[in-house]
Amino acid sequence: MENCIFCKILNKEIPSKFVYEDEHCFAINDINPKAKKHILVIPKKHIESLAQVEDMNLIKNLFEAIKNINKQENIKDFKTLINTGKNAGQEVMHLHIHILAD
Numbered sequence: 001m002e003n004c005i006f007c008k009i010l011n012k013e014i015p016s017k018f019v020y021e022d023e024h025c026f027a028i029n030d031i032n033p034k035a036k037k038h039i040l041v042i043p044k045k046h047i048e049s050l051a052q053v054e055d056m057n058l059i060k061n062l063f064e065a066i067k068n069i070n071k072q073e074n075i076k077d078f079k080t081l082i083n084t085g086k087n088a089g090q091e092v093m094h095l096h097i098h099i100l101a102d
Ligand code: AMP
Pocket: 005, 016, 028, 029, 030, 031, 032, 033, 040, 082, 083, 089, 090, 091, 092, 093
């Protein structure tokens, strides 16, 4: 998707270090961290938000990735957050799950 910051990161048009990658998704450190560890888990497919998800297998894949990332990063206690829609504070209109850990 053009003009989508996360699609640009995925396509290497914007440099960013992937902390994790699998078939379905990738993860990066949030540029403006709100916890000691603040990771964004992002599906490779451009989907605007949770409200647009039809195939719930995608959500399963994202939470499987979260388990893998937390194991890799030695994160045991954490919060997950999905902002859905501008009125709920979604800034980047490409679905992503925040992992927040102190
Ligand atoms: P949300 O408000 O749920 O849409 O969250 C978007 C998140 O993306 C915010 O926490 C931003 O700090 C983060 N963000 C925006 N641009 C970048 C970027 N280039 N690299 C990493 N994180 C970003």
